Amino acid sequence: MNAPGAEPELIVVAEDDDDVRELIEFRLTRAGYSVESRTNGEEALELIRSTQPALAVLDIMMPKLNGYEVTRRLRSDPQFSRMPVLLLTASVQEGAATLGFEAGADDHMRKPFSPQELLARVRSMLSRR
């Protein structure tokens, strides 16, 4: 959690479902983070490059660029090679998590997920930086 008065840390969220996006935004904002969100991978990547957030939460099944691809492109850029990335998957496929880690993600959650657990994971990743 941020110290009072300090600039809140920025988290970028990419999720195409409005309700799920709003849920993540609500949970993270309430925990004291500043949240910017986008509905597709392409715009999310652009936003990350321009704002350089502390962390990114990316859905995998998104229009234009999927979560794996956004992660891969971030990792190929030295500026973002160490930025924590958490992927959200809604797939039944067993390999989804492996694919995410191979693309360079730091953590992975399967939908449906607990917002409380998401917050805990975000905090853990940010404290480990």
Place this chain on the structure above:
Amino acid sequence: MIHAFRTRLSWQSFGALCLLFALTAVAMALLLESISSQKNAANYAQRAGQAVAASARLERLVVDMESGVRGYLLTDAGRFLDPYRKALVLYPQASAALVQTATTPETREKASDIQRHIDSYVNDYLNPLLSLSRRSAGPARSVMETGEGKRRVDALRSMFSSFDAAEQRLADQHRADAAASSSSARTITIAALVGVALLCLLMAIYLQFRVINPVSALARSAKRVAAGDLGARVLGVRSRNELGEMSVSFNEMAEALEWNWRAAHEADRVKEEFFALVSHELRTPLSSIVGYVEVLLEETDEHPLTDAERRRFLEIVNRNARRLQRLVGDLLFAARLEAGKLDLQHADVDLSQTAQESIEAARQAARQSDITLRSEIVGGVSMQGDADRLGQVLDNLLSNALKFTSEGGEVGLRLLTLDGRARMEVWDTGIGISQEDQGRLFERFFRASSATDAAVPGVGLGLSITKAIVESHGGAMSFTSAEGRGTTFRVDLPLGSHPL
């Protein structure tokens, strides 16, 4: 006959073998002929030699008789007559032998001539001369001195040499013939052997290019196909013989295999995509339900929710629960459709009322998206059918229209009657359907690129289910669409009674 033309390879190899056999047979026949002619010549030469020997023996007997008689007459010594007496006994047999050993009618004629002349020499000259000399030696001597005997013997000598020469000539001729035939047989045999060798070489080359190479090409391709490379083909098939046909058949087989494999692969891919999509579509509303319920339950005094937040979150949970319910319903319906167990109610349906209800149901979603909802519904339109399913048709079409229309747009429903049919139209001013997607729109699990690009949720079941319901009511479905301008779906249903 067509078959005979097509099996060229077997005719070609059959022809080549026949030619090979014929050449060998000719060579063998000529060799046999040459051997037999040599043997004949040798045989003939031997017989001619016997004839010449017989003639020499006979000539010696004649000379013995002549010299014996001459010596006796000149000396009166009886011992001179011994060779004469011996020859007199031997000559008839020797002259008969000469006639017998003569090899041709011509020399046999000469031999008979000699026989006659000797007989005449002995009977008409020597014997009378000896009889005369026994009586008195003087006249006999004078008879001898006339030269008659010498003339006769000289004549005989020349006849003998003529006989010998004729036999010798014939023997020589046979020998020459045999030599000529042997030499030509040798030439022809060598030519035949060279021909056979060339033919064998040609056959080997032919085998290499027309049989072995195509077979190895075929084997190579078959090996590649067996190893899983279904794109392997036999290239450059030119000949139309059996191997050409085989290669063409092989290519067709590989083509069919590849096609089936691709079709199976495509079916697998579509199924996998469908499962991923269904999983995503089930888990997304579930995420909202689970997540918002958790937020609502975890409300604490330090972090209270406002009434507006609480209400909004409950509405979201409700909306996502309904979305889930609709999706599960669609999946179950599709499963029943697949199993052919579509149980439809058969009752009076007031279409006007159904349309009105669908419009009312869509009103909330339209308001949320700031879309104007319009309706023109003719009253009192009724038909036989399943009210719930027909309502589902309109709900699906309206929900699609709302999903694909952006804020500020319009969506409308029209119901009218037309030539004993009910026509329902659902139109929108939405994003439309691209030309290439229009043909596949009613396919199960198909999702238009505009839907996936705009992240409109769905698994591609709605329209295929809608169409199945319409068709099971004896109706028909069509649509017109322009990209960026909107889409109109039309459903025509028969108003009269019809079997469901």
